[in-house]
Amino acid sequence: NVLEHKSVQKTTTAIGDLSAIQEVIAKKETPGKIEEIPFDEIQLNDILIINTGDKIPTDGIILSGDCLIDESMITGESMPVSKKVGDEVIGGTIITDGSIKIKASKIGDDTLLSQIIDLVKNAQNNKPNIQKLGDRVSAVFVPVVISISILTFFIGHYAFEIAVQDAFLRSIAVLVISCPCAMGLATPTAVMVGIGRAAKNGILIKGGDTLEKMATIKNIVFDKTGTLTTGKFEVSEFNIIEGDESEIKNIIYNIEQHSSHPIAKSLCTAFKAYNSSLELTDIKEEKGKSISAKINGDSYEIGSAKITNTEETHDLYVLKNNKLIATLNISDTLKSNTKEVLTQIKQKGYNITLLSGDKKLKCETIARSLAIDTVYSEQLPKDKIHKIQQIDAEFPTAMVGDGINDAPALAKATIGISLGNATQVAIQTADVVLLNNENLDQLPKALSVGKHTLLTIKQNLFWAFAYNLVAIPIAISGLLNPMWGALFMAFSDVIVIGNSIRLGYKKIF
Known part of the structure; x- marks a missing residue:
């Protein structure tokens, strides 16, 4: 009874953790001064100032400035998103670079994070209890x-x-x-022996009901970022169109050292072996677009598709004097043994689905490399719940995820499975926690x-x-x-x- 009571309490704890994300101090601009106010005192149309490293206190629209925002906890998108004047921002997400001034467009229960809290509540309340x-x-x-x-x-x-x-x-x-x-x-x-056997293998199972339900699972739905992948970026493809490969990698390394963008850091790590000091002048960075510099009189620019008119689709382009000389593709690194684990699960008769908030192209690329046939991309938390409902209506379903955006789906699925390094909200909402963060080797054991x-x-x-x-x-x-x-x-x-x-x-x- 004590264990059962603890298991029931996880809903309240998860909702408490979600609510805690909102509890930030906001910097409100008023005539002649800036004052700090708690989240619950923000009014509609208040002007708020947010800087690098700050958590955005509420949903709003950017009035001035530009920035990079880590929205992975809400949307599941692995790369930081560039935002400029007129763009909407989501409360609870974090500015990784830049400073902005926003006008509060949604407050209280109307914010996206508050809606996720409601989704978790409803999913838990409507989740049918199995009779042992x-x-x-x-x-x-x-x-x-x-x-x-x-x-x-x-x-x-x-x-x-x-x-x-x-x-x-x-x-x-x-x-x-x-x-x-x-x-x-x-x-x-x-049940007592089963839970003990699982615990010895680094698998935490919340209650006997969970074990019985696990045995009925036919579908397993995976989130992408942080679940199948590490959340760390690597250069998956590097194409030279003109010039020497080593020289271009050295140029990229030297230019990207002047950027704080997460992708810039990944490029510096990837091309560190090609490093030799170059003299750079006229360094300019346009957030969300490119970084440029002059080397020995030549102009170099590294950026997104916005800097070129080519019909090819790549993540990054390198221009020399406005002429394309190289392209790069950046991918989120797969966790070790992921393909082997998914193959093993498939052989046991489980149906596998990828359900992510990330971009369609990235999801389809990951799905192809892992031989996953069913893919749903660019899914918001409410969309994930609807997909889980559809899949669960056919056969009992397990959802494997680690982010705040996964919490409602984890609560709605027959079984929610989270990872040891997941957000506290995901861990509290899940029925099973796999303590090994490096790979998914514990998943087949749990099943x-x-x-x-x-x-x-x-x-x-x-x-x-x-x-x-x-x-x-x-x-x-x-x-x-x-x-x-x-x-x-x-x-x-x-x-x-x-x-x-x-x-x-x-x-x-």
């Missing part, structure tokens, strides 16, 4: 046994003219021998523990039933008095407990 297998069996077994006991007395005494005392003892023997102790132990003993725990519960119930099918007729016939019945009943408990303990040692993965 043991409870379903006992609901039928107990009334049947009581009926057999009563019939044993009346039929024995009135139909076969057995003495009242003898008929009564036979009736009591039926109740004693069929006392559902073994059935009562069938589920909790198996195996669920299946074998349910199998052990069914075996326990079978032994308890088989024992009663043999013992009850013997008790009815008068060959078994209540004292011996109590002894044999205890023996059935030992068999059930022994079978549950076996779950802790048998080879299941």
Whole structure:
């Protein structure tokens, strides 16, 4: 009961964590001064100032300035998003570079983060509770046994003219021998061992219901950023159109050192081996577009598709004197063994889906490399819930995610699975937490523990039933008095407990 109570509390904790994200101090611009106010005192159309490293206090529209914003916690998009005057910003996201002035366009319950909180609440409240297998069996077994006991007395005494005392003892023997102790132990003993086996392998499972539901899973839906991938960027493709490869990499390294953009840092890491000092002049950076500099009289510019008219689609372009000399593609690094883990899961008969808030092209690229057939990209939290509802309507579904934007879907799915380094909101909302952050090796183990725990519960119930099918007729016939019945009943408990303990040692993965 204590464990069950703790499990129920996770909803409240998750919502509390989400609410805490909103509790920031905002810098409000008023005539002649800037004052600091708490989140809940922000009024519609207030002018707020936000700088590098600050959390955006509420949804708004940029009035002045430009910046890069990490929106991955809300949208799932892996790369920071460039924002300029007129663009909308989301409360709770973080400015990684730049300073802006915004006008509050939504406050209180109208903000996107507040809507996510409501989605989590509704998903948890509408999530159906499964009735434990043991409870379903006992609901039928107990009334049947009581009926057999009563019939044993009346039929024995009135139909076969057995003495009242003898008929009564036979009736009591039926109740004693069929006392559902073994059935009562069938589920909790198996669950206790199953949760312990999972914990030894770095898998935290919240409650016995979760184990039983895990055994029914047919669909597994994955988030992308931070779940299948590390969230760190690497150069996946580098194409030279004109010039020497080493020289161009050195130029990129030297120019990007003057930018604080996360992609710039990744490029510097990737091309560090080609580093040799160059003299740069006239360095200029236009946020969300490009960075440029002059080297030995030549102008170089590195940026997005906005700096070129080519029909090719790449993440970055390198221009020398306005002429394209190289292209680069940047990708989010896959976690180690991800493809092997997904192949293993597929071989076990699970259907795999990718559900992400990231861009369509990036999601499809990842899906192709992992042989995932079903892909849903650019999905907001409310969209993820709708997709999970559709998939879950066909077969029981597990959602694997790690971000705030995944929390409503984790709550709505049959089983929510999160990672040890996920946001606290995702961890609190999930039913299962995989403590290994480096890869998904623990996922197949978690699924195996669920299946074998349910199998052990069914075996326990079978032994308890088989024992009663043999013992009850013997008790009815008068060959078994209540004292011996109590002894044999205890023996059935030992068999059930022994079978549950076996779950802790048998080879299941």
